Amino acid sequence: MATPNLDVFQVIADPSRRQILQMLTKDSYNINYIAENFEMSRPAVSKHISILQSAGFITISDQGRERYCSLSQDGFIELRNWIDYFDAFWRSKLKTLESVMNKKSKNSNPSKK
Amino acid sequence: MATPNLDVFQVIADPSRRQILQMLTKDSYNINYIAENFEMSRPAVSKHISILQSAGFITISDQGRERYCSLSQDGFIELRNWIDYFDAFWRSKLKTLESVMNKKSKNSNPSKK
DNA sequence: CATATATGTAACTTTTAGGTTACGAATATA
DNA sequence: TATATTCGTAACCTAAAAGTTACATATATG
Numbered sequence: 001m002a003t004p005n006l007d008v009f010q011v012i013a014d015p016s017r018r019q020i021l022q023m024l025t026k027d028s029y030n031i032n033y034i035a036e037n038f039e040m041s042r043p044a045v046s047k048h049i050s051i052l053q054s055a056g057f058i059t060i061s062d063q064g065r066e067r068y069c070s071l072s073q074d075g076f077i078e079l080r081n082w083i084d085y086f087d088a089f090w091r092s093k094l095k096t097l098e099s100v101m102n103k104k105s106k107n108s109n110p111s112k113k
Numbered sequence: 114m115a116t117p118n119l120d121v122f123q124v125i126a127d128p129s130r131r132q133i134l135q136m137l138t139k140d141s142y143n144i145n146y147i148a149e150n151f152e153m154s155r156p157a158v159s160k161h162i163s164i165l166q167s168a169g170f171i172t173i174s175d176q177g178r179e180r181y182c183s184l185s186q187d188g189f190i191e192l193r194n195w196i197d198y199f200d201a202f203w204r205s206k207l208k209t210l211e212s213v214m215n216k217k218s219k220n221s222n223p224s225k226k
Numbered sequence: 227c228a229t230a231t232a233t234g235t236a237a238c239t240t241t242t243a244g245g246t247t248a249c250g251a252a253t254a255t256a
Numbered sequence: 257t258a259t260a261t262t263c264g265t266a267a268c269c270t271a272a273a274a275g276t277t278a279c280a281t282a283t284a285t286g
Contacts, residue, residue, distance in 0.1 A: 009125050013122045025198075073203060076196065082131075083189065083192055086138070086184070087189075
């Protein structure tokens with residue numbers, strides 16, 4: 001199973017991978033345990049894990065023949081940065097709207113003259 | 114071109130669609146104008162626009178034969194909610210770490226007795 | 227009215243993500 | 257040492273996203 005190199009957006013596009021991330025908010029689990037909680041085969045889950053790791057969403061620590069997976073912040077940060085960019089857009093848009101509103105209220109209420 | 118119904122994660126997984134969203138932070142544009150800024154054919158862009166709209170990332174206002182696209186907050190909010198969930202995870206993890214550190218420093222420094 | 231422009235959509239092809247089974251390597255255990 | 261367990265990977269198949277071209281429709285414009 002060749003593991004394609006996907007960016008963070010493509011990585012979280014898959015529902016199974018998002019579900020794995022959800023699982024890992026509870027605890028660290030080895031790969032077989034994670035696979036037991038999915039309908040698909042173990043190699044399929046193994047591939048998802050590999051993809052999650054290379055995109056920086058999880059880290060893996062080897063303990064004997066087992067490999068324990070934990071969440072890693074890196075991938076999430078990259079996503080958050082993208083979202084934040086658009087958040088800034090909305091905020092500046094709101095600000096523009098407010099200043100337009102202020103101007104209008106001034107014009108519609110010319111107290112002097 | 115059948116437009117598949119994709120969730121917000123799948124929608125932003127495509128680089129071209131993210132690029133379109135970036136464009137729309139500058140201004141509103143009609144579909145042909147957007148298409149001119151891409152290598153791919155106009156119908157391909159048209160399909161991306163349709164996907165972005167049905168996922169709540171953009172709104173479209175008809176003006177005669179033209180259709181102007183603007184950013185819509187809905188899709189972004191859905192994404193942000195997902196990220197926020199994991200942000201809460203990191204914060205609580207940090208908190209746990211802090212309390213562990215506090216306990217340790219207490220134990221390693223038994224001032225009384 | 228005739229023509230140009232903006233757009234949607236149907237039909238089709240190609241690429242690839244995501245799944246499978248089969249196998250091998252490394253480690254734990256009896 | 258023999259066996260069971262954990263995991264990775266190669267080879268392969270399938271479904272669907274993402275692109276294309278061709279065509280139809282609606283609106284603007286001369």
